[in-house]
Amino acid sequence: MKARITADQHLLDSNRRSEWKQKDAWRTLRILSEFVDGFDTLSDIDRAVAVFGSARTKPETPGYALAEEVGAALAKEGFSVITGGGPGVMEAANKGAAEAGGESIGLGIELPFEQGLNGYVDIGLDFRYFFVRKTMFVKYAQAFIVLPGGFGTMDELFEALTLVQTKKVTQFPVVLLGTAYWGGLVDWLRGRMLEDGMVNPADVELMLVTDDVAEAVAHIVAGCNTKPGSGGDAAMPS
Numbered sequence: 001m002k003a004r005i006t007a008d009q010h011l012l013d014s015n016r017r018s019e020w021k022q023k024d025a026w027r028t029l030r031i032l033s034e035f036v037d038g039f040d041t042l043s044d045i046d047r048a049v050a051v052f053g054s055a056r057t058k059p060e061t062p063g064y065a066l067a068e069e070v071g072a073a074l075a076k077e078g079f080s081v082i083t084g085g086g087p088g089v090m091e092a093a094n095k096g097a098a099e100a101g102g103e104s105i106g107l108g109i110e111l112p113f114e115q116g117l118n119g120y121v122d123i124g125l126d127f128r129y130f131f132v133r134k135t136m137f138v139k140y141a142q143a144f145i146v147l148p149g150g151f152g153t154m155d156e157l158f159e160a161l162t163l164v165q166t167k168k169v170t171q172f173p174v175v176l177l178g179t180a181y182w183g184g185l186v187d188w189l190r191g192r193m194l195e196d197g198m199v200n201p202a203d204v205e206l207m208l209v210t211d212d213v214a215e216a217v218a219h220i221v222a223g224c225n226t227k228p229g230s231g232g233d234a235a236m237p238s
Protein backbone atom coordinates (compact mmCIF):
# COMPACT_ATOMS: atom_id res chain seq x y z
CA MET A 1 0.00 0.00 0.00
CA LYS A 2 1.30 3.46 -0.87
CA ALA A 3 1.90 5.75 2.13
CA ARG A 4 -0.14 8.94 1.99
CA ILE A 5 1.28 12.33 3.00
CA THR A 6 -0.54 13.34 6.16
CA ALA A 7 -1.56 16.82 7.30
CA ASP A 8 0.91 16.54 10.21
CA GLN A 9 3.70 15.87 7.71
CA HIS A 10 2.74 18.88 5.60
CA LEU A 11 2.93 21.01 8.74
CA LEU A 12 6.07 19.60 10.37
CA ASP A 13 8.38 17.98 7.85
CA SER A 14 11.16 20.32 6.73
CA ASN A 15 11.29 18.47 3.41
CA ARG A 16 8.07 20.34 2.68
CA ARG A 17 9.56 23.75 3.57
CA SER A 18 8.71 25.08 0.10
CA GLU A 19 5.00 25.00 1.06
CA TRP A 20 5.38 26.77 4.36
CA LYS A 21 5.40 30.36 3.17
CA GLN A 22 2.31 29.88 0.98
CA LYS A 23 0.25 27.47 3.01
CA ASP A 24 0.93 27.50 6.76
CA ALA A 25 -1.03 30.66 7.50
CA TRP A 26 -4.14 29.10 5.93
CA ARG A 27 -3.41 25.77 7.57
CA THR A 28 -4.09 27.42 10.93
CA LEU A 29 -7.77 27.61 9.94
CA ARG A 30 -7.83 23.86 9.45
CA ILE A 31 -6.17 23.42 12.83
CA LEU A 32 -8.69 25.78 14.36
CA SER A 33 -11.59 23.85 12.84
CA GLU A 34 -10.19 20.66 14.30
CA PHE A 35 -10.24 22.21 17.78
CA VAL A 36 -13.80 23.48 17.20
CA ASP A 37 -15.01 20.03 16.09
CA GLY A 38 -13.34 18.38 19.06
CA PHE A 39 -14.74 20.83 21.61
CA ASP A 40 -18.18 20.65 20.03
CA THR A 41 -18.37 16.86 19.98
CA LEU A 42 -16.73 16.09 23.31
CA SER A 43 -17.93 18.82 25.65
CA ASP A 44 -20.96 16.78 26.77
CA ILE A 45 -18.84 13.95 28.13
CA ASP A 46 -19.51 13.76 31.84
CA ARG A 47 -16.61 11.82 33.37
CA ALA A 48 -14.13 9.86 31.36
CA VAL A 49 -10.90 7.93 31.59
CA ALA A 50 -8.49 7.59 28.68
CA VAL A 51 -6.93 4.18 28.12
CA PHE A 52 -3.64 4.00 26.23
CA GLY A 53 -1.46 1.15 25.06
CA SER A 54 0.00 -0.57 22.06
CA ALA A 55 -1.66 -0.46 18.66
CA ARG A 56 -0.01 -3.85 18.02
CA THR A 57 -1.57 -5.94 20.80
CA LYS A 58 -3.43 -8.79 19.08
CA PRO A 59 -6.90 -10.09 19.96
CA GLU A 60 -6.80 -13.35 21.95
CA THR A 61 -3.72 -12.25 23.88
CA PRO A 62 -3.57 -11.58 27.63
CA GLY A 63 -2.83 -7.89 26.93
CA TYR A 64 -5.98 -7.55 24.82
CA ALA A 65 -8.06 -9.31 27.48
CA LEU A 66 -6.64 -7.01 30.16
CA ALA A 67 -7.57 -3.91 28.15
CA GLU A 68 -11.09 -5.27 27.62
CA GLU A 69 -11.38 -5.83 31.37
CA VAL A 70 -10.25 -2.25 31.99
CA GLY A 71 -12.81 -0.84 29.54
CA ALA A 72 -15.60 -2.85 31.16
CA ALA A 73 -14.57 -1.96 34.73
CA LEU A 74 -14.48 1.76 33.88
CA ALA A 75 -17.88 1.57 32.18
CA LYS A 76 -19.40 -0.17 35.21
CA GLU A 77 -18.03 2.63 37.39
CA GLY A 78 -19.83 5.18 35.17
CA PHE A 79 -16.82 6.44 33.24
CA SER A 80 -16.82 6.96 29.49
CA VAL A 81 -13.78 5.32 27.95
CA ILE A 82 -11.65 7.37 25.54
CA THR A 83 -8.99 5.75 23.38
CA GLY A 84 -7.01 6.56 20.27
CA GLY A 85 -9.66 4.68 18.29
CA GLY A 86 -7.15 2.36 16.65
CA PRO A 87 -6.41 -1.37 16.92
CA GLY A 88 -4.80 -3.35 19.75
CA VAL A 89 -5.26 -2.03 23.28
CA MET A 90 -7.42 0.82 22.00
CA GLU A 91 -9.86 -1.55 20.30
CA ALA A 92 -9.93 -3.84 23.34
CA ALA A 93 -10.72 -1.02 25.76
CA ASN A 94 -13.46 0.30 23.45
CA LYS A 95 -14.86 -3.22 23.15
CA GLY A 96 -14.89 -3.76 26.91
CA ALA A 97 -16.62 -0.44 27.49
CA ALA A 98 -19.19 -0.87 24.70
CA GLU A 99 -20.10 -4.42 25.70
CA ALA A 100 -20.50 -3.37 29.34
CA GLY A 101 -23.02 -0.72 28.23
CA GLY A 102 -20.68 2.24 28.64
CA GLU A 103 -19.87 5.15 26.38
CA SER A 104 -17.02 4.20 24.06
CA ILE A 105 -15.12 7.07 22.46
CA GLY A 106 -12.35 6.90 19.86
CA LEU A 107 -10.14 9.83 18.89
CA GLY A 108 -8.45 8.58 15.74
CA ILE A 109 -5.48 10.05 13.95
CA GLU A 110 -4.77 10.33 10.23
CA LEU A 111 -1.82 8.06 9.46
CA PRO A 112 0.13 7.41 6.26
CA PHE A 113 -1.69 4.08 5.90
CA GLU A 114 -5.49 3.99 5.82
CA GLN A 115 -7.02 2.41 8.94
CA GLY A 116 -10.24 4.04 10.26
CA LEU A 117 -11.69 3.75 13.74
CA ASN A 118 -12.09 0.34 15.34
CA GLY A 119 -15.56 -1.24 15.30
CA TYR A 120 -16.33 -0.65 18.99
CA VAL A 121 -16.35 3.15 18.95
CA ASP A 122 -19.75 4.85 19.55
CA ILE A 123 -18.53 8.43 19.43
CA GLY A 124 -15.66 8.88 17.04
CA LEU A 125 -13.57 11.72 15.71
CA ASP A 126 -10.67 11.59 13.29
CA PHE A 127 -7.91 14.12 13.78
CA ARG A 128 -5.33 15.31 11.29
CA TYR A 129 -3.02 16.79 13.91
CA PHE A 130 -1.53 14.80 16.77
CA PHE A 131 -1.23 17.85 18.99
CA VAL A 132 -4.93 18.74 18.64
CA ARG A 133 -5.92 15.17 19.45
CA LYS A 134 -3.63 15.13 22.50
CA THR A 135 -5.33 18.23 23.86
CA MET A 136 -8.66 16.37 23.69
CA PHE A 137 -7.38 13.37 25.66
CA VAL A 138 -6.18 15.51 28.54
CA LYS A 139 -9.09 17.92 28.46
CA TYR A 140 -11.91 15.38 28.40
CA ALA A 141 -10.43 12.58 30.51
CA GLN A 142 -10.04 12.91 34.26
CA ALA A 143 -7.43 10.14 34.47
CA PHE A 144 -5.20 7.96 32.30
CA ILE A 145 -4.71 4.20 32.46
CA VAL A 146 -1.66 3.15 30.50
CA LEU A 147 -1.11 -0.43 29.37
CA PRO A 148 2.08 -1.74 27.77
CA GLY A 149 2.93 0.04 24.56
CA GLY A 150 5.61 1.65 22.42
CA PHE A 151 6.56 5.21 21.50
CA GLY A 152 2.98 6.44 21.11
CA THR A 153 2.06 5.15 24.54
CA MET A 154 5.19 6.69 26.11
CA ASP A 155 4.36 10.01 24.49
CA GLU A 156 0.89 10.00 26.00
CA LEU A 157 2.18 8.88 29.42
CA PHE A 158 4.91 11.48 29.67
CA GLU A 159 2.70 14.26 28.39
CA ALA A 160 0.26 13.52 31.22
CA LEU A 161 3.03 13.34 33.82
CA THR A 162 4.50 16.64 32.63
CA LEU A 163 1.11 18.35 32.79
CA VAL A 164 0.50 17.03 36.31
CA GLN A 165 4.03 17.89 37.45
CA THR A 166 3.69 21.45 36.17
CA LYS A 167 0.16 21.70 37.61
CA LYS A 168 -1.45 22.36 34.25
CA VAL A 169 -3.90 19.67 35.31
CA THR A 170 -4.71 18.85 38.91
CA GLN A 171 -6.23 15.77 40.49
CA PHE A 172 -5.34 13.67 37.48
CA PRO A 173 -4.51 10.06 38.44
CA VAL A 174 -2.16 8.16 36.14
CA VAL A 175 -2.08 4.36 36.42
CA LEU A 176 0.46 2.07 34.79
CA LEU A 177 -1.09 -1.35 34.37
CA GLY A 178 1.36 -4.25 34.13
CA THR A 179 4.15 -4.38 36.71
CA ALA A 180 6.33 -6.73 34.66
CA TYR A 181 6.28 -4.38 31.66
CA TRP A 182 6.58 -1.08 33.52
CA GLY A 183 8.91 -2.23 36.31
CA GLY A 184 12.15 -1.49 34.45
CA LEU A 185 11.04 2.02 33.50
CA VAL A 186 9.79 2.80 37.00
CA ASP A 187 13.05 1.51 38.56
CA TRP A 188 14.98 3.82 36.24
CA LEU A 189 12.74 6.80 37.08
CA ARG A 190 13.03 6.15 40.83
CA GLY A 191 16.73 5.32 40.54
CA ARG A 192 18.76 7.14 37.93
CA MET A 193 16.40 10.01 37.11
CA LEU A 194 15.66 10.81 40.76
CA GLU A 195 19.24 10.23 41.96
CA ASP A 196 20.56 12.61 39.31
CA GLY A 197 18.10 15.25 40.49
CA MET A 198 16.12 15.44 37.25
CA VAL A 199 12.81 15.07 39.11
CA ASN A 200 11.61 15.57 42.69
CA PRO A 201 10.71 12.63 44.96
CA ALA A 202 7.03 13.61 44.69
CA ASP A 203 7.17 13.45 40.89
CA VAL A 204 8.02 9.75 40.79
CA GLU A 205 5.00 9.09 43.00
CA LEU A 206 2.62 10.63 40.47
CA MET A 207 1.67 7.24 39.07
CA LEU A 208 0.27 4.06 40.52
CA VAL A 209 1.83 0.87 39.15
CA THR A 210 -0.34 -2.22 39.50
CA ASP A 211 -1.61 -5.42 37.85
CA ASP A 212 -5.00 -5.15 39.49
CA VAL A 213 -7.78 -3.56 37.42
CA ALA A 214 -10.02 -3.06 40.47
CA GLU A 215 -7.20 -1.25 42.28
CA ALA A 216 -6.59 0.92 39.22
CA VAL A 217 -10.24 1.94 39.00
CA ALA A 218 -10.52 2.52 42.77
CA HIS A 219 -7.41 4.73 42.64
CA ILE A 220 -9.05 6.80 39.90
CA VAL A 221 -12.38 7.07 41.71
CA ALA A 222 -10.56 8.25 44.84
CA GLY A 223 -8.21 10.60 43.00
CA CYS A 224 -10.08 12.39 40.28
CA ASN A 225 -12.75 13.96 42.44
CA THR A 226 -15.53 14.02 39.89
CA LYS A 227 -18.84 12.52 40.80
CA PRO A 228 -21.35 11.42 38.15
CA GLY A 229 -23.24 14.43 36.85
CA SER A 230 -20.83 16.94 38.34
CA GLY A 231 -19.32 17.74 34.96
CA GLY A 232 -15.98 18.47 36.67
CA ASP A 233 -15.07 21.78 38.26
CA ALA A 234 -17.66 24.20 36.94
CA ALA A 235 -16.50 27.03 39.20
CA MET A 236 -13.15 27.60 37.51
CA PRO A 237 -12.83 30.65 35.26
CA SER A 238 -11.47 30.12 31.73
Ligand SMILES: CC(C)=CCNc1ncnc2c1ncn2[C@@H]1O[C@H](COP(=O)(O)O)[C@@H](O)[C@H]1O
Nearest residue numbers: 052053054055056084086109149150151152153
Ligand atom coordinates in the same frame (compact mmCIF):
# COMPACT_ATOMS: atom_id res chain seq x y z
C1 LIG B 1 -0.95 -1.28 13.67
C2 LIG B 1 -0.66 0.17 13.83
C3 LIG B 1 0.75 0.56 14.09
C4 LIG B 1 -1.66 1.06 13.79
C5 LIG B 1 -1.49 2.45 14.13
N1 LIG B 1 -2.75 3.03 14.45
C6 LIG B 1 -3.01 3.90 15.41
N2 LIG B 1 -4.27 4.38 15.52
C7 LIG B 1 -4.60 5.24 16.48
N3 LIG B 1 -3.74 5.66 17.42
C8 LIG B 1 -2.49 5.22 17.37
C9 LIG B 1 -2.05 4.33 16.37
N4 LIG B 1 -0.74 4.07 16.57
C10 LIG B 1 -0.38 4.78 17.67
N5 LIG B 1 -1.42 5.47 18.17
C11 LIG B 1 -1.42 6.29 19.40
O1 LIG B 1 -0.29 5.95 20.18
C12 LIG B 1 -0.61 4.98 21.16
C13 LIG B 1 -0.08 3.61 20.79
O2 LIG B 1 1.16 3.74 20.17
P1 LIG B 1 2.23 2.58 20.33
O3 LIG B 1 1.65 1.38 19.63
O4 LIG B 1 2.40 2.39 21.80
O5 LIG B 1 3.46 3.13 19.68
C14 LIG B 1 -2.13 4.88 21.25
O6 LIG B 1 -2.60 5.05 22.59
C15 LIG B 1 -2.63 5.93 20.26
O7 LIG B 1 -3.15 7.08 20.87
